[in-house]
Amino acid sequence: MTRQLETLNEWVQATARKTRPDRIHWCDGSNAEAQALTELMLASGDLIALNPSTHPDCYLHRSDPDDVARVEHLTFICTPQREQVGPNNRWMSPDQAHTKMNALFDGCMQGRTLYVVPYCMGPIDSPLSRCGVEITDSPYVVANMRIMTRMGQIALQRIEREAQFVKGLHSIGELNPERRFILHFPEEGLIQSYGSGYGGNALLGKKCHALRIAAWQGRQQGWLAEHMLIVGIENPQGATHYIAAAFPSACGKTNLSMLIPPPSYCRAGWKVWTVGDDICWMQAGADGRLWAINPEAGFFGVAPGTSRKTNLNALATLSHDTIFTNVGLTSDGQPWWEGLDKGKPAIDWQGRTFDPANGPAAHPNSRFTVRANQCPSWSAHSEDPQGIPISAIVFGGRRANLMPLVFETRDWTHGVLTGASMRSETTAAATGQVGVLRRDPMAMKPFCSYNFGDYFAHWLSFDHPGAKLPKIFHVNWFRKNDQGAFMWPGFGDNLRILEWILGRCEGIAEAQETAIGYLPRMQDLNLDGLSIDRTDLQALLRINPAEWTEELQDVGTYLAGYGEHLPQALELARQQMAAALAAEHP
């Protein structure tokens, strides 16, 4: 056995001594293994088979009703100094954390199987990819990790070749919210998660590794781990440009990444290619451009709202070989959720006969887990070892007012300030109140494992001589009019905005300069075939100086909270914007 595998084996044995499972199973990622796990979960009731003629090889998992979302209040970063994690994280000292977790993990796998899940985040041959090993006592987690990562023997072989892997220890424990902790020890390359089986808390390759640990490593090693989708837009001339876009959880990343062009665009020959829907790792290439990979191999998407109108590609993707979690059921065993424009719910997500008095049939954060390459718009370039070059970075939040439909930032620093100032309404992806407007820089509030001030400085450090950085934009699909209705149709029509964005990158689209950046005028957008109230569209492309003055003051107060960690350049850029606004609208 090589030294790498010995280290891994010793850790597995030590973990087994602590957690005392009945059995240890090393996952190889094979079909036979997946089949056996499915049978086991069908027998235990962990999975329910769905209608095999409409949804072959699809299953429903019902989680504990108290375990349906990420738990930000129970998620900690454990570093020697509190200062390292900043005011944007919950901190625990590594000593206290280890004492707490050792007590929780003590004997917790008795009567269970300990699964060893080697995985690779990113294309198996990419130098940008990173490996990890998750130890878990949940077969549901294994089945999901198999879809979401390159898992098993191939990952183990890479681990054997490489010097490092991230260690993740997970137990569902008693699924008791009082005994639930999601802990990260970035300096040890270690994750410990106890008491939850929910994706974001339990599939450790995803948020815990590919965002929190990776963000920390990226800062040390000069790359970025971001909460971004990656989408390729092919124009009628056959050229494809890639956009990376950060939106908070449950704000439409999956939909944007799988967008179906409006009919006039389809006729003209536009195509959209999906690379990723949630996470993007980026690093500068030898040519100065930013090159990106999607570290994931699957989608763990929000089901409610997914329909033929909003995301036909997603519906086609999850018509087979999909695990659904906490959705409702029709009388003939098909999955059902609010917004699905087909069928009726008979059973709700908790297994009860559907009764609207009990709330929605599907939990608002119900999910599908499915392999990315099942998506009709999946890009074969997702597997390119060198990644794909990014032409534009887009930030966006869920904001009922203030933010225009789209604007281009002046330069990288202004772009970083715009990302740092992002605000969005909270959603059901995390426990807590929904619809509360909060600052969510770069959509990384729940995932940036270190001081946001240092994170902004890390972003700024990419702007150096020789760098050919993408342009940075901000969009808002969620603006509402006085009647409370969304003003922009969104979904496929968002391509109109992406076309303008790429036109700006190529220097062929026009814009008007304002104090907050460059905005398209109506005539700068392709509105062919779009039905939208012109008053709404005008409002979407206008800025309100008084509201913006207030916003910039609030941004100043927010950023000042990072004290000495805040790069001066960001505060200067904010002051310049405020001065430009005052000059434009005295």
Ligand code: OXD
């Ligand atoms: C997710 C999330 O599951 O952001 O992607 O919560």
Ligand code: MN
């Ligand atoms: Mn996400």
